[in-house]
Structures are given as structure tokens and as C-alpha cells.
Amino acid sequence: MEEIVNVEAVSRRFPLDDRPASHPAHSFVSALSHTSLRIAAGEFLAIAGPSGSGKTTLLNLIGCIDQPTSGRILVDGVDTSKLKPAEMSKLRREKIGFVFQTFNLIPVFTAAENVEYPLLVQGVGSRERRQRVDEALGSVGLSARANQRPDLLSGGERQRVAVARAIVHRPALVLADEPTANLDTHNATQLIDLMHGLNQRLGLTFIFSTHDARLLEHTERIVRLTDGEVISDTTAQGGSRG
Amino acid sequence: MAKFLLLAFRNIFRNRRRTLMTLMMVGGGVAGLLLSGGYFAFMTHGLREDTINSGLGHLQIFTADHFQRDETRVLDTGIDNWRQVAASVNAGSHVRGIAPRIDFYGMVSNGTKAAGFKGSAVDPEAEKSLGFITRIESGRDLDPKPSGEVEALIGKGLAKSMNVGVGDGLTVLAMTSDGALNGVDVEIVGIINSGAPERDARYLRITLPAAQRLLQSDRVTNLVVGLDSTENTDQAYTEMMPRLNMLSQRMELKKWIDLATYYKQVNSMFNGIFLFMGIIVFFMVLMSSVNTLLMSMFERTREIGTMLAMGTPRSWIIALFVVEATLLGVMGAVIGLIAGNLLGALLNVSGLHMPPPPGYSVPMPFKVLRVPFQMIVSSLLVIVSMALASIFPAVRASRLRIAEALSHV
Numbered sequence: 001m002e003e004i005v006n007v008e009a010v011s012r013r014f015p016l017d018d019r020p021a022s023h024p025a026h027s028f029v030s031a032l033s034h035t036s037l038r039i040a041a042g043e044f045l046a047i048a049g050p051s052g053s054g055k056t057t058l059l060n061l062i063g064c065i066d067q068p069t070s071g072r073i074l075v076d077g078v079d080t081s082k083l084k085p086a087e088m089s090k091l092r093r094e095k096i097g098f099v100f101q102t103f104n105l106i107p108v109f110t111a112a113e114n115v116e117y118p119l120l121v122q123g124v125g126s127r128e129r130r131q132r133v134d135e136a137l138g139s140v141g142l143s144a145r146a147n148q149r150p151d152l153l154s155g156g157e158r159q160r161v162a163v164a165r166a167i168v169h170r171p172a173l174v175l176a177d178e179p180t181a182n183l184d185t186h187n188a189t190q191l192i193d194l195m196h197g198l199n200q201r202l203g204l205t206f207i208f209s210t211h212d213a214r215l216l217e218h219t220e221r222i223v224r225l226t227d228g229e230v231i232s233d234t235t236a237q238g239g240s241r242g
Numbered sequence: 243m244a245k246f247l248l249l250a251f252r253n254i255f256r257n258r259r260r261t262l263m264t265l266m267m268v269g270g271g272v273a274g275l276l277l278s279g280g281y282f283a284f285m286t287h288g289l290r291e292d293t294i295n296s297g298l299g300h301l302q303i304f305t306a307d308h309f310q311r312d313e314t315r316v317l318d319t320g321i322d323n324w325r326q327v328a329a330s331v332n333a334g335s336h337v338r339g340i341a342p343r344i345d346f347y348g349m350v351s352n353g354t355k356a357a358g359f360k361g362s363a364v365d366p367e368a369e370k371s372l373g374f375i376t377r378i379e380s381g382r383d384l385d386p387k388p389s390g391e392v393e394a395l396i397g398k399g400l401a402k403s404m405n406v407g408v409g410d411g412l413t414v415l416a417m418t419s420d421g422a423l424n425g426v427d428v429e430i431v432g433i434i435n436s437g438a439p440e441r442d443a444r445y446l447r448i449t450l451p452a453a454q455r456l457l458q459s460d461r462v463t464n465l466v467v468g469l470d471s472t473e474n475t476d477q478a479y480t481e482m483m484p485r486l487n488m489l490s491q492r493m494e495l496k497k498w499i500d501l502a503t504y505y506k507q508v509n510s511m512f513n514g515i516f517l518f519m520g521i522i523v524f525f526m527v528l529m530s531s532v533n534t535l536l537m538s539m540f541e542r543t544r545e546i547g548t549m550l551a552m553g554t555p556r557s558w559i560i561a562l563f564v565v566e567a568t569l570l571g572v573m574g575a576v577i578g579l580i581a582g583n584l585l586g587a588l589l590n591v592s593g594l595h596m597p598p599p600p601g602y603s604v605p606m607p608f609k610v611l612r613v614p615f616q617m618i619v620s621s622l623l624v625i626v627s628m629a630l631a632s633i634f635p636a637v638r639a640s641r642l643r644i645a646e647a648l649s650h651v
Contacts, residue, residue: 065644093553104548108252
């Protein structure tokens with residue numbers, strides 16, 4: 001199957017002081033060390049691990065919103081370490097969809113306008129935008145709530161709007177960082193089922209992070225991180241890929 | 243683009259209290275500028291018309307040699323056939339009338355005391371027909387055809403220094419065209435209080451025939467042209483010049499603005515004050531808006547991070563903040579225009595008076611004129627100020643590190 005993400009020996013260290021990295025007294029914290037991971041197109045993959053294990057850092061690096069200290073990441077065959085900021089921005093705009101833990105919807109936009117935003121940034125024409133927004137909201141079951149602002153939606157509805165926003169521009173990859181952290185168990189399970197359904201139906205690649213073991217039951221592949229290192233990479237069939 | 247503008251517009255109302263404060267500040271700045279500028283405009287407009295109507299007229303015709311004249315023999319460089327000159331320009335459009343004048347200098351004496359004067363010989367009927375105002379404090383105006391003695395009006399200050407009043411006599415002495423000293427006895431029929439004490443301390447006015455007898459010449463020093471409106475001055479000037487150039491005596495035509503030294507000083511002083519106030523408002527709006535917009539940026543850090551994560555170009559983030567601030571500026575300007583005009587209208591009916599301006603002794607009514615140019619300049623000033631104020635927060639927002647912005651609490 002075609003490879004959509006290739007993480008090659010990636011490390012990410014965060015400085016703890018203002019000294020340059022070459023300075024002998026320079027101190028840092030390592031969030032990710034020599035991590036390697038290959039993800040095929042169409043996979044539904046969970047990155048699991050306790051808080052501070054490096055899940056968000058890994059997703060940020062794959063999502064091109066952060067840069068590794070060493071190693072390289074290929075997204076859809078593109079070496080992201082060689083991209084200029086504007087090219088990274090274009091890559092995110094066209095190939096990646098994001099779902100955030102705190103929904104991060106634009107509060108002054110309606111649900112439909114929030115979903116429309118990535119298309120607006122891409123310069124898609126208004127007629128096509130309307131059609132694709134309707135489809136995306138329909139696919140998450142929120143057509144009836146299209147004209148509501150986020151503050152009038154429940155947590156579960158907001159996160160479904162965020163999912164619709166992440167898929168509306170038909171990205172190659174959807175990254176969801178702890179998407180269920182602010183949801184109750186019922187809504188959390190529904191959201192994972194929704195994302196799984198979209199993965200099956202549209203063939204979209206989903207990578208999400210979680211520390212909730214109950215949500216991993218329907219996940220085909222689980223990458224477990226601890227202290228910035230991959231400790232296991234298992235599939236639903238019980239096989240190991242590590 | 244429409245959605246982007248919509249986003250900017252809606253963002254303005256996210257924090258209504260802060261937006262209200264910003265709008266009040268911007269609107270207050272515009273209203274303040276309109277009120278002060280409108281008052282200055284009223285003052286300068288009033289001063290302009292007052293200057294013209296107090297005898298300066300809209301245009302004045304002199305001989306080309308007039309400005310090199312000997313002040314003791316003013317008619318040496320006077321206009322020869324002034325009636326012919328007057329007739330040639332009187333036919334022009336917008337001309338309401340022409341008043342001949344002799345501006346001359348000399349001495350007045352009451353037998354025990356003498357003083358220098360700056361005199362003006364006029365045709366009272368022509369002056370009246372042009373609507374020129376003579377501010378007579380006591381007595382009456384000159385009779386155009388007096389039956390008895392030569393009549394004179396003198397300034398309040400001159401009357402005081404000579405210790406004379408209405409009904410008293412004075413001897414007026416001046417140099418004739420031949421260089422001889424000539425004198426004429428006059429009866430004071432009125433005391434003038436023009437509102438400018440310096441002028442009144444030396445002023446004397448007699449009729450034109452009396453001055454011509456005194457100076458032994460039938461010339462005049464200048465012809466004062468009154469127009470139907472001050473706004474037509476330039477047009478009348480352009481039309482009049484060719485007619486004057488056709489005359490045998492070389493003439494010079496002056497617009498009122500060229501002769502109104504005091505008006506020009508006052509006008510430039512008010513313009514300077516208005517400019518200074520504009521600069522204060524500009525920096526006031528700029529500095530306080532930078533702070534407000536920075537607060538707005540910090541509050542929206544995570545949202546900006548989300549927008550950047552979704553691939554929004556950084557230039558869009560800058561544009562978003564600049565558009566928001568510009569829209570705030572436009573709204574503030576509209577509020578300021580409405581408030582400024584309403585307050586101006588209220589002040590205009592309030593009957594308030596201000597102390598006399600420099601060199602004047604009459605209190606000025608407090609009125610505010612509506613000046614479209616000031617409205618445009620004041621509005622543009624705050625809009626540009628707001629747009630400039632947004633640049634620093636906008637650039638900061640556009641440079642946020644996405645990962646850090648997304649974890650901002």
C-alpha cells in the first residue's frame with residue numbers, strides 16, 4: 001500500500017534555556033528520541049501513551065507545525081525538512097486536516113463557515129465550497145446545525161464540526177490530537193466511530209492520539225509511546241510492526 | 243474576500259466593552275477635531291468677512307508705482323482718471339460696486355496738542371452701497387454732501403489722546419502734491435471703535451472731496467472693488483486684469499488676501515493649532531490602539547495558531563488584523579462625525595461667547611462651522627492611525643510559533 005507518512009529516526013528536544021545548542025551548559029528536555037514510523041495511506045492509527053510521552057510532539061512533527069531536531073519526516077513523499085515555511089503552509093493547507101483537543105473552532109463563524117474555512121484558504125470557488133461544506137457536515141450528521149455558532153453546540157457537536165472541517169478539503173491525512181479528551185465516554189466513542197467510518201468510507205488516513213485505553217478497541221493499529229520512544233507498534237490482528 | 247471581511251467585522255464585536263471604549267476614543271478624537279476645527283473655521287470665516295466688510299473689499303486697484311510711494315505725498319503715485327478706471331472694471335461680472343479712496347498721512351492738532359494720523363478719504367455713499375461697516379461708537383457717519391464745515395470721523399484712541407469728542411473741532415495738516423503743507427479745519431461728527439485699538443489710536447476719516455482739496459489733487463490712491471461673494475474673487479480678478487492692462491496708466495490689482503496681513507496671521511495660527519491637535523489625536527489613537535490590539539491578539543493566540551495550522555498564509559493574519567483595525571477606525575470616524583456635528587449644532591444654538599481674539603475688544607460668539615475638508619481629514623487621520631497601530635500586533639500574530647500558539651491557555 002502507498003506510504004503516506006515516513007518518520008525516520010526523528011528526535012525533538014526543547015531547550016530549557018537561551019544558550020545555543022552547541023554551548024556545553026545548554027540544557028534541554030527530550031520529547032522524542034530516534035523515533036521511526038511508517039504509515040500507509042488509508043490507515044486508522046492511534047498513538048497511545050500517558051501524558052508527556054511525546055504523542056502531541058509526534059503529531060505536530062507529522063503535521064508540519066513543528067520541526068524535528070534531527071531526523072526527517074516524509075509526508076506523501078515530500079521531505080518536510082527541506083521545505084520553506086510557505087511551502088510547509090501549502091502542504092498543511094492541501095494535504096493535512098487537523099482535529100484539536102479543544103475543538104479550536106472560530107467562535108464568530110457558524111458551523112458551516114468553520115467547515116468552509118480551509119476551502120476559503122485554498123481559494124475554492126463559492127459554489128463548490130457550499131457543496132463540499134454540505135457534504136462534510138452531512139457526513140458528520142450535522143446538516144441541521146450548519147448555521148449555529150460554536151457556543152450553541154454541545155462538546156460532541158463541536159468536535160464533529162472540527163472533524164468536518166478537517167476532511168472538507170479532502171486531505172491525504174487527518175491528524176487528531178486527543179480529540180476525545182474533552183468529551184464524555186459516550187461522545188468520545190461516537191467520535192472515534194465517526195472517524196473510523198470516514199476512514200472506511202472515504203479512505204482517509206487518520207492518526208489520532210489518546211491516553212484512553214477504552215477508545216483503542218476499534219483501532220486497527222496502535223503505536224505506544226513512553227518517554228518519547230516507541231515501545232510497541234501493534235495491529236488489531238495482534239501482529240507487531242516494530 | 244467577503245468571508246474574510248466578515249470574519250474581521252465579527253471579530254470587532256467579540257469583546258464589546260473594549261470595542262466600545264476604542265470607538266469612544268476614536269470618535270472622541272474625530273469629534274474634538276471637528277469642534278475645534280469648526281470653531282477655528284468660524285473664527286477665520288468671520289474674520290475674513292469682517293476684514294472685507296470693514297473696508298478692505300474683495301479687490302483693490304492701485305497704480306503700479308503705489309507700493310514705492312512717498313508716504314508724505316501719496317497722490318504723486320495716485321490714479322489719474324479714476325472714474326474711467328472704475329467704469330472699465332465696473333462692468334465686469336460679480337462686481338457689486340467700486341469705492342474710491344485716498345489713504346494718506348498727516349497731523350491733527352487741537353491748538354494745544356498735535357498727533358500723527360493715518361487717514362482715509364472715502365465716498366460715504368459708495369462705501370455704504372458696498373455694505374462696508376463703520377463701527378461708530380458715538381455720533382454719526384459722514385454726510386456725503388455736508389453743508390457746512392468739513393466733517394471727520396476719528397478713532398476712539400485718537401479722540402482720547404487728543405481729548406476731543408463729537409462736536410469738537412480739529413485742524414488736519416497734510417502735505418500737498420506740490421510738497422507744501424496744507425491744512426483744513428474739521429468738525430468731529432463721530433467716534434469709531436473698530437475693535438482694533440492699535441488702528442483706532444491713529445485713525446481719521448474724511449470725505450473724498452475734502453481730502454482732494456486738502457491734498458490739492460483730484461487723484462485717488464486706490465479703488466476698492468466689492469463683489470457679490472468672496473468665493474468669486476479669483477474669477478473676478480482673472481476677468482479684471484486684461485481690462486486694467488488696456489489702460490494707459492500701469493495698474494496693479496490686489497486680492498483681499500494679499501492685503502489682509504492680520505487675517506493671514508490668525509489663519510496660519512489656527513492652522514498650526516489644528517495641525518498640532520491632529521498630531522496629538524493621531525498619537526493618542528495610535529498608542530492606545532496598539533495596546534488594545536495587542537490584548538486582542540493575546541486573547542486569540544490559540545485561534546491564530548489554528549488558522550496557521552490549517553495553512554492560512556501569514557500575510558492573511560496580518561491583513562486580518564489591519565482590516566479589523568481599519569474597520570474600527572471607519573466606525574469610530576462615523577461616530578465621531580455624527581457626535582461632532584450634533585455637538586456643533588448644539589453649541590451653535592447655545593449662545594456661548596468666547597473672549598476677544600488677539601487685537602480685538604469684542605467677544606466672539608462660539609459657533610462651529612461644518613467644514614467637509616476637516617471631516618475628511620479628521621476621519622482619514624484616525625483610520626490611518628488605527629491601521630498603523632495594528633501593524634505591530636498583526637506582525638506579532640503572524641509570527642507566532644504554531645505549536646506554542648496551539649498550547650496557549
